[in-house]
Amino acid sequence: MTEPSFTARLRAACAEDWDAAITHRFVRELSAGSVPPAVMRHYLVQDYLFIDRFVALLGAAIATADSYAARLRLAGFLAMIVSDENTYFTRALDALAVPPEQRAAAPEPAVRAFQDLMAEAAATRSYAGALSVLVVAEWLYLNWAERHQGPLPPDFVHAEWITLHDNPFFRDFVAWLRGELDRAATGLDAAGLSACESLFRRAVALERAFFDSLYDAAR
Ligand SMILES: Cc1ncc(CO)c(N)n1
Numbered sequence: 776m777t778e779p780s781f782t783a784r785l786r787a788a789c790a791e792d793w794d795a796a797i798t799h800r801f802v803r804e805l806s807a808g809s810v811p812p813a814v815m816r817h818y819l820v821q822d823y824l825f826i827d828r829f830v831a832l833l834g835a836a837i838a839t840a841d842s843y844a845a846r847l848r849l850a851g852f853l854a855m856i857v858s859d860e861n862t863y864f865t866r867a868l869d870a871l872a873v874p875p876e877q878r879a880a881a882p883e884p885a886v887r888a889f890q891d892l893m894a895e896a897a898a899t900r901s902y903a904g905a906l907s908v909l910v911v912a913e914w915l916y917l918n919w920a921e922r923h924q925g926p927l928p929p930d931f932v933h934a935e936w937i938t939l940h941d942n943p944f945f946r947d948f949v950a951w952l953r954g955e956l957d958r959a960a961t962g963l964d965a966a967g968l969s970a971c972e973s974l975f976r977r978a979v980a981l982e983r984a985f986f987d988s989l990y991d992a993a994r
Pocket residue numbers: 822825911912913916982985
């Protein structure tokens with residue numbers, strides 16, 4: 776039997792938070808097309824603040840990657856985020872009639888903590904450190920999106936958030952990204968491995984906490 780990969784072991788160590796996130800009420804309502812508009816508005820405003828730092832973290836991964844091939848792949852993914860995904864946000868915020876002043880909201884605690892974690896991962900100035908958070912953000916979103924079954928919800932605000940995270944390009948990218956972290960991990964000593972594990976574990980907990988926060992107050 777082959778050994779489970781580094782990323783498989785990291786996910787298994789966070790199974791409770793991971794499973795709670797990918798089966799969360801928010802993703803179940805998204806699949807059913809029944810997220811209350813106030814919750815969807817809040818999610819999108821807050822997630823757009825997440826994406827800002829996420830793009831910066833991708834930049835850090837591009838800067839620290841150990842090959843031009845990896846930089847090209849990461850840059851191709853970055854190009855999708857700043858085009859298709861960015862226009863999804865603006866179209867969805869328009870469709871939900873979110874006024875400009877609400878789009879400039881302050882990050883709520885879970886999002887703020889996630890922004891700080893992404894800054895910490897970038898500040899490791901190591902490819903493995905940046906990947907430890909990127910892998911969580913992309914793989915966990917793929918995992919909930921691929922659980923969707925049956926026809927997509929009619930509203931593009933729901934449907935496109937699912938298809939952006941479950942399509943052949945995204946699936947291939949996540950598999951490649953995991954492979955990069957598995958490969959980068961082989962060059963790390965015990966301290967480096969435990970730093971990656973800590974970033975990964977905290978990212979999974981924050982994915983769950985962000986979903987939970989959407990239902991904290993009646994929105
Ligand atoms: C919080 C969060 N995690 C992951 C993704 C996927 O990129 C996202 N858009 N938001």
